Amino acid sequence: MKTFAIVGLGMALAPHMASLADLKDRARLAHAVTRSPARRAAFEAAHGIPATGDLDMALADPAVDAVILLTPPDSHRDLGRRILAAGKHLLIEKPAGLVTDDTRFLADLAGSSGLLAAPVLQHRFRPAIRAVAADLASGAFGRLCGVHCLIPWWRPQSYYDAPGRGTFARDGGGVLLTQAVHTLDVLRALCGGARITAAQAVTSPLHRMEAEDLVCALATFGPGAAPGTIMATTACSPGMTETMTLILEWATIRIEGLRATVFHADGRVEDLGGQGAGGSGADPMAFDHASHRDLIAAFLDALEGRAPLAVDLSDLIATRELIDAMT
Incomplete structure (x- = not known):
């Protein structure tokens, strides 16, 4: 205990x-x-x-x-x-x-x-993400060829009216560091790294806030430098589910919120499971706690000496470096 x-x-x-x-x-x-x-x-x-x-x-x-x-x-x-x-x-x-x-x-x-x-970084512990990570590690789908990541979230102005929210002094940044960090961390981990080649970060007319609420970037992913795009925002009302599309030699993987689907080159469609809300809309806490539970369980495994940390601060540092390159 x-x-x-x-x-x-x-x-x-x-x-x-x-x-x-x-x-x-x-x-x-x-x-x-x-x-x-x-x-x-x-x-x-x-x-x-x-x-x-x-x-x-x-x-x-x-x-x-x-x-x-x-x-x-x-x-x-x-x-x-x-x-x-x-x-x-x-x-x-x-x-x-x-x-x-x-x-x-x-x-x-x-x-x-x-x-x-x-x-x-609880998104790493979503069952569908774990299943995709295992499939990619097996090499069964061949090389990564292209990537598209879209995070079309929404936060009303009342969210940013809370003292300090969306400021550099309290939050350190806007949509990238506060909302998109989870998806970007998963994307970076699944692809084996990412490098930003061009980016634009702005504060849209939809919000009164200091930091960015809309970012678009061109990037390369993985050891093969597969080309791809990233867009992240909290200015897309009413808030839509984030998606990641990984194009590989022998399959395309689409991750939509908690759900993942593999479209095999031979026509088979494989559902890797997952369902439920992910906090993309006005209520940032509209999600199930199962991934938090699995994260804490993994932390307990490390505390008890059963396993190394599944995710540590080096992972967050790598994701923050990716974010730094976009702002």
Whole structure:
């Protein structure tokens, strides 16, 4: 049984609490930390677990093995440093800092301290994505020949009216770092890397915000430098499902949200499964928590010494470098 603390009781909390409930035979929550008295009261009423504003008290508890950090990006470097300095393993929400050097700092600190540090990149744990990754690793479909990625999401202006949201000072960026990072991380991993050759990032007339809400890019993918395109936005009302199309020698793979389909060159169509909403519209939390649960289960496997981390901060750094090249 591993003991956790959660720091940050905002929007990102719900799937983590649902996941810990599912994993109650392997994990327990000892501390919930937030500076907000209102959020502490709401958390205690909903979960029956005491909440505190004292992070140092939670970190001083020798029973705590790991901390799930769910605060805004501008706090990630400092709070992540404090958590690791206290000798606790770290599971941190993306983007793990305002700039990529913040993520590198935390990765280096964890490595030098002998601690695990992993990002919340839950899309990697979707069953359809795992199935596609296994098929690609087998080499059964031949070389990658072309790629198209479209993330036509929507956020209303009210979303960006929240203090600090969509600013560089609090979020570190806009659609790429806050929304598209999950899809781009999956795309980069499936293709074996990506390199941006040209890009344009703008703030559309649909939003009043500091950072970008629409980005288009040309890129090459994988060791064979297959050509492809990326478009990501939160200005596409009412919000549509993101898609990735991978054109290979002997098949085309289309990933649409949680679903993946293989169109074989011989005419066969193979459904790799997956269904459900993915948070593409006005409600950013409109998704099932199953991928979060599987991510935390994999983190527990690493904590228990059963397996290495399935996804670590080096993966997030590589995806952030891809994002940096588009802005």
